[in-house]
Amino acid sequence: MTTLVVGANGNIGKIFCRLAAERKLPVRALLRNPEQQAYFDSIGVETALGDLEGAFEASMEDCDRVVFTAGSGGKTGGDKTLLVDLYGAIRVIEASEARGIEHIVMVSAMGVDDPLAGRPAMQHYFVAKKLADQRLRESSVAHTILRPGLLTDEPASGNVRTDLAAGSGHSISRENVALCILASLDHLQSRGQTIDLLDGDMPIATLFE
Numbered sequence: 681m682t683t684l685v686v687g688a689n690g691n692i693g694k695i696f697c698r699l700a701a702e703r704k705l706p707v708r709a710l711l712r713n714p715e716q717q718a719y720f721d722s723i724g725v726e727t728a729l730g731d732l733e734g735a736f737e738a739s740m741e742d743c744d745r746v747v748f749t750a751g752s753g754g755k756t757g758g759d760k761t762l763l764v765d766l767y768g769a770i771r772v773i774e775a776s777e778a779r780g781i782e783h784i785v786m787v788s789a790m791g792v793d794d795p796l797a798g799r800p801a802m803q804h805y806f807v808a809k810k811l812a813d814q815r816l817r818e819s820s821v822a823h824t825i826l827r828p829g830l831l832t833d834e835p836a837s838g839n840v841r842t843d844l845a846a847g848s849g850h851s852i853s854r855e856n857v858a859l860c861i862l863a864s865l866d867h868l869q870s871r872g873q874t875i876d877l878l879d880g881d882m883p884i885a886t887l888f889e
């Protein structure tokens with residue numbers, strides 16, 4: 681059995697796949713384009729081709745867990761937010777239910793519970809993420825929802841904070857998020873939890889203790 685990584689070629693996805701390979705955790709990277717395969721070959725990670733705006737279900741064969749860290753990104757329009765961040769996530773959740781996937785770790789975003797409180801340009805994105813998270817909570821699949829703040833490319837400190845009020849700063853290293861995904865997969869206690877994530881001083885190893 682293996683873990684399907686949806687959004688594997690993204691910033692978090694690539695780091696997560698590398699860390700998983702270093703730990704000998706079997707993962708399969710879902711890619712949109714065969715030209716993206718070389719990196720995953722170089723780190724010894726299996727790949728499958730598929731697209732959230734088309735067919736991807738075959739990539740789930742023999743998978744028991746899913747990490748969802750796909751996103752349409754800031755350079756596309758609201759149409760892609762709808763098709764990828766919302767409907768793509770819902771389709772992955774529904775396919776996971778149909779295939780009896782055991783656990784989904786969803787990379788959501790901080791602040792999505794109250795979309796209208798966000799910057800106007802971000803509100804539709806927060807709505808998409810909020811509704812995808814809601815669909816996941818209503819699903820039959822065990823899940824962990826991680827809600828990072830502003831993502832940075834700093835190296836992992838290995839420490840995070842989950843209480844927004846307990847400090848200043850609104851960002852988190854993508855590598856720290858990848859370590860939190862690994863911790864979520866490792867710990868049964870992570871299931872059913874929705875967790876805000878910022879860089880902080882709590883060791884990620886203790887996140888689910």
Ligand SMILES: NC(=O)c1ccc[n+]([C@@H]2O[C@H](COP(=O)([O-])OP(=O)(O)OC[C@H]3O[C@@H](n4cnc5c(N)ncnc54)[C@H](OP(=O)(O)O)[C@@H]3O)[C@@H](O)[C@H]2O)c1
Nearest residue numbers: 687689690691692712731732733750751753789829830831
């Ligand atoms: N940026 C922030 O500050 C921030 C804050 C909180 C949460 N988040 C969330 O964090 C997550 C990951 O962030 P990131 O920086 O790693 O994102 P990223 O680098 O933009 O990666 C997104 C990945 O999603 C994939 N994708 C897009 N459309 C797809 C489709 N139709 N089918 C399959 N895959 C598709 C992309 O594929 P290609 O490589 O083929 O383009 C890419 O690999 C996203 O869900 C984002 O919303 C971001």
